[in-house]
Amino acid sequence: MSYLTNPFAVPTPPGAEPTGAAAPVQTQPAQRQPSAIAPDHDGDDSSSEPGPAARAPRQHREQQHSPGALPTQASAPDATGHPGETPNAAAPEEAAETPESPGVPEGSETGAEPDSVAGAGEAEAEANPPAIPLTAPRDGVPEVVQEEHALMAAAQALRAGTGPLAVDAERASGYRYGQRAYLVQLRREGAGTWLIDPVGCPDLSPISEATADVEWILHAATQDLPCLREVGMVPHSLFDTELGARLAGLPRVGLAAVIEHYLGYSLAKEHSAVDWSTRPLPEPWLRYATLDVELLAELREATREDLARQGKLEWALEEFAALTHFSGPPVRVDPWRRTSGLHKMRSRRAIAVIRELWYARDDIARQRDISPGRILPDATLLAIGQATPSTPEQLTKVSTQKAVRRHQREWLAAVQRAAELPEEQLPVTSLPSDGPPPQRAWADRDPIAAARLTQARAELMQFAEDRHVPVENLLTPDLLRRVLWNPPGTDEAVIDTALQAGGARAWQRGIAAPIIARACRDHA
CATH class of the missing domain: 1.10.150.80 (HRDC domain)
Structure with a gap:
């Protein structure tokens, strides 16, 4: 497959003289020819207060990538939800009404910018060059694995590869019942990219066994881990680039946004909400699915470097270790x-x-x-x-x-x-809660508990702002309210034990326990 745009070349910075012919793109010939099968997802693009990483210029591409080639894949670290989306189309019988797309506001006319504003804009553009469109995989689009013998070949190739394993899965959210995987994408240095159809190959445990000691790289791991577990794939260690970007303080943490921030490439997401149960899957969908794992290894390296620079790497490694046990959200009552x-x-x-x-x-x-x-x-x-x-x-x-x-x-x-x-x-109008009352009722029900909550929340929010991390990642709001409504005591060690029983990790307890203990002592 030829490139529509060279997605791996570094553009000459504005004002710089070209130094000669660019190095050729280092590619490996695709060993498997395109077939007809295809993808769905991406991490939730939620926001948090932007931190140093969010404000830093996009320099990883220029510093780490040699012209015309991607950097070598990093080795594994020494340690460690697809929400259903509105589908594009529906059969007439089952189609539900969908709201009209919001109108695009008309642009307003503006005059010429002052010289100072224009100069600032040019400086910003030079510091943050336009993202390079990533339009085609470096090795082409591989053939989809649909039979047992091809699955075993994939397992052998991945076992022989080096470095971490990039993993993604596509579901048919909003189209099919349940959240099963309809395509699994895998990439590892030395093994290339593999697209596997879990409909034709429902047991992917050979892949899991072949990569048992290999770190997985996922983006928004909680979206994919349950459906991967259903087909026999369970990680022993992982790196979640979405969660890592969230802890690093990026304002947007969807895959496309994080790749653009750290690596300087733009990744199209136009096929994220398609029906991945479609067979055969169209070639553009397969290309999209292949690109979803194309840069995950490079993204992991850049995210890890940022977390280490901010002193947050140990936080992230604890979170990633906990994710290896994630099998899905708790079953809802009623x-x-x-x-x-x-x-x-x-x-x-x-x-x-x-x-x-x-x-x-x-x-x-x-x-x-x-x-x-x-x-x-x-x-x-x-x-x-x-x-x-x-x-x-x-x-x-x-x-x-x-x-x-x-x-x-x-x-x-x-x-x-x-x-x-x-x-x-007859069912009751509402289920009884086993937790504290709604926060709005605290002041009337228990003013002292309300004062504890106000103080602790303010301190946690200040810490989150200072360290550029979403406050909900420091401690879940539900656990904070439970401990403060009926505190087990005012001693920090006792509070730490209560937080641990509620599922808080060690790094979270180290931050939250002193704050909560102080609020409990001040408002006993």
Whole structure:
């Protein structure tokens, strides 16, 4: 595959004289030809207060990369959610209504900039040159592994490689029921990139066994680890570039933003929300999937250097070690309570109707392997629950959606089951909480506890601001409230024990325990 743009060449800085012909791009011929299969995701692009890394010029490309070639892959360190997205298209039967795209505001006319402003802009542009588009993998797009013999060849190649293993997975969030992987991308120095189809190869444990002593590199690991575990891939050590960037204080931590910040390349994300269960996967999707792991090794090295420079590397290594045990979020009690608009149902009987409709929709979605929201959106469930129809005619007056007519027997049966429930079997309006009351009620319920919380939060926020790290990464808000509402004592060691029982890591306890103990002593 030829490059549309050379993604690995370093542009001549503005004002600099060219020194001669650029070195040729160092590429290896693709050993596997393109096939037709393809990708989905990226870390959540959330924000935090920008730190030194966020404000520093993009120098890693110029300092670390030789012209025309990527740097050598770094060796493994000495130690250590895809949220469903709105799909691009839907079958007419299951498609839910989607809001119109927000309009693009018209640009306003501006006059010429003052010389001082223009000069500042030129200086900034020179310090931060435009990102280089990354349009094609250096080795081309590999053939997708779909059979057992090819999987064993991939395992052998990856075992013989060197350095850490870049890992990514693509799911069909918003299209299919569940969060299974539909494509797994792997890259390791000396082994190249491998795209594996978990539908054709549902057991990827040979890959896990071949790389058992190898550090994995993932971006937003909590999104991919559960679906990778389902296919037999479990890491023994890992480096999460999304979490690392968050701890380093970057204001945006999506994969494209972090690659641009540290390495100076722009990575297109136009295929992040496609239906990865599609077969065959189109070649542009496969190219996108290949590029998702193309620079993870270089990104890991740059992120690690930044964390070490800020004195945060040990924090990150503790977090990464904890992630190796992550198997997914805890199972929710009464998952139907997440139905949008449930608060509008005032009576226990009305809530029971929504519960029965939710489980009916979930059963249909599971049987057809379709995302529940594509069967019926929550708004339609709510409308049926409010109308409580008892006949097909009454049901069609609520909604004319095809899925309402197609599965009318299930919807009417759900409404009927709720109507026949004895009073003592109706769900409660809300589940009892095992934690402290909402923060807004603290001042009335326990003013001293409220004062403890105010003081501790202020100190933690100041620490977070000074060290350029999101305050929620220092300690989860829920654990902070639990300890401060009913503190086990005022001694720092006792507070440390309570934080450890709540899941706080050693580095978090070292920061939070003295702050919490002081607040408890000041407001005993």
